[in-house]
Amino acid sequence: MKKQHQWxxxxxxxxxxMADRHxxxxxxxxxxxxxxxxxxxxxxxxxxxxxxxxxxxxxxxQDNILYKSAAEGQSQKHPDLSIVHNGQMFHRCDNQEEHHExxxxxxxxxxxxxxxxxxxxxxxxxxxxAYVTHSPCHACSLALIASKIDRxxxxxxxxxxxxxxxxxxxxxxxxxxxLTEEYFLERIFDKDL
Ligand SMILES: [Zn+2]
Ligand SMILES: [Zn+2]
Numbered sequence: 001m002k003k004q005h006q007w008x009x010x011x012x013x014x015x016x017x018m019a020d021r022h023x024x025x026x027x028x029x030x031x032x033x034x035x036x037x038x039x040x041x042x043x044x045x046x047x048x049x050x051x052x053x054x055x056x057x058x059x060x061x062q063d064n065i066l067y068k069s070a071a072e073g074q075s076q077k078h079p080d081l082s083i084v085h086n087g088q089m090f091h092r093c094d095n096q097e098e099h100h101e102x103x104x105x106x107x108x109x110x111x112x113x114x115x116x117x118x119x120x121x122x123x124x125x126x127x128x129x130a131y132v133t134h135s136p137c138h139a140c141s142l143a144l145i146a147s148k149i150d151r152x153x154x155x156x157x158x159x160x161x162x163x164x165x166x167x168x169x170x171x172x173x174x175x176x177x178x179l180t181e182e183y184f185l186e187r188i189f190d191k192d193l
Contacts, residue, residue: 005177008177009177011033011035011040011131011153012131012154013179014040014131015032015033015132015155016155016179018043019031019046023045023046023047024047024048024054024055025046025047025107026055026058026060026061027055027061027066027100029133030109030134031045031110031133032045032110032113032114032131032132033130034118034128035128036129041118041128042125043114043117044112045113046108046109046113047113048106048108049108052106055106055107057069060085060090065081065092065096066092066093067082067092068090068091069088070088070089070090071088109136109139110140111143112139112140115143115144118147124147125147126147127148128149129149129150129151129152130152130153132152132154132155134155134158135158135164135176136167137160137163138163138166139163141163141166142163142166150173151173153177154175154176155178156178157176
């Protein structure tokens with residue numbers, strides 16, 4: 001049990017690092033690592049399909065305020081609320097929900113990306129564990145159920161992550177393992193955990 005807990009934390013930290021370093025979503029960095037027989041068999045990160053424009057090329061979120069690239073046609077209605085980021089001009093979005101709407105149509109969730117990669121290789125996720133930085137949304141939960149995953153372990157609650165009950169009702173073991181600040185600072189190298 002103790003060993004399982006340690007591995008759960010290891011894979012969650014790995015997922016956290018993949019998300020933080022490699023997600024190109026301006027709003028949320030999400031990753032899903034699928035582990036089977038103690039090996040990672042797939043990694044998914046939230047974002048647009050390859051070859052499509054990345055979210056962070058169009059949007060920018062700073063201090064919880066959403067901005068859109070001036071190059072993408074966002075008009076400058078609030079000159080005092082425009083910012084320059086990496087040499088690119090961004091204007092504050094009138095509709096602060098705009099990213100959410102755009103994301104639903106253009107970005108693939110981390111879990112679907114991870115399961116999709118397995119499907120592309122005809123590899124089964126049956127009896128595997130999905131480690132996700134955020135609690136899966138309803139659609140991703142349905143996909144995880146369909147893939148016959150045994151366990152789902154997540155570290156952060158997500159406001160749209162409402163698929164937990166659904167997964168539990170389908171027999172999936174769902175665990176919440178928060179990664180605390182102290183964990184990163186003090187315990188990451190503690191092998192006696
Ligand atoms: Zn995004
Ligand atoms: Zn999702």
